[in-house]
Amino acid sequence: MVIRGSKLLYTCTAGPDLDLVSYADDEAQLAATMRRLAFPYVFVEREDVVGTPHDGWLRNYLANSGDYRRFARHEFPVQQRSCRMATAVDVYELTRPMPRTVAFVDLPMPRTGRSIRVSLEAGSPPTDGPS
Numbered sequence: 835m836v837i838r839g840s841k842l843l844y845t846c847t848a849g850p851d852l853d854l855v856s857y858a859d860d861e862a863q864l865a866a867t868m869r870r871l872a873f874p875y876v877f878v879e880r881e882d883v884v885g886t887p888h889d890g891w892l893r894n895y896l897a898n899s900g901d902y903r904r905f906a907r908h909e910f911p912v913q914q915r916s917c918r919m920a921t922a923v924d925v926y927e928l929t930r931p932m933p934r935t936v937a938f939v940d941l942p943m944p945r946t947g948r949s950i951r952v953s954l955e956a957g958s959p960p961t962d963g964p965s
Contacts, residue, residue, distance in 0.1 A: 843867070843888040855944045861891045868895060871954065872934040876902060880922035902926040 843858045858864040868876075878893060896902045906925040940949040 843892065855942070856888070857942070858888060858891070861894065864888065864891045865895050865899060868892075869901065869932065870935045871939065872928065872932040874928050876926045878924050878926065880907070880924055896924075896926045901929060901932065903929050 843856070843864060858867055876892075876896060878896060879889075897904070904924050904926050908923045908925065910921050910923075912921055934954060937955065938951050938953045940951050942949045
């Protein structure tokens with residue numbers, strides 16, 4: 835299961851200074867969200883290409899909470915382009931079993947006024963969430 839932080843923690847299509855919609859207001863709320871979801875693995879772009887505080891909060895939580903440990907780093911051999919893109923990803927894993935306290939997550943889509951419900955159970959397809 836892969837859910838982008840830019841969908842789980844915030845939505846931003848044009849840029850954080852233009853249309854940022856936040857789903858975590860501070861580091862404590864981000865940590866509570868991550869503990870509720872208890873993802874076994876989290877992949878984080880090394881570079882802060884979007885520039886939201888959420889990305890920094892996530893990196894800080896993963897590095898310092900004790901819930902996760904970094905166990906791999908992947909480099910991408912990409913040509914430098916005019917657009918911002920990550921060239922490295924850090925991979926974190928849970929340090930101990932943590933019970934997931936939710937079965938799904940609703941990812942809001944602000945431009946449509948709807949959400950997509952994503953089951954956290956393996957093999958379950960996304961569906962329309964509550965409006």
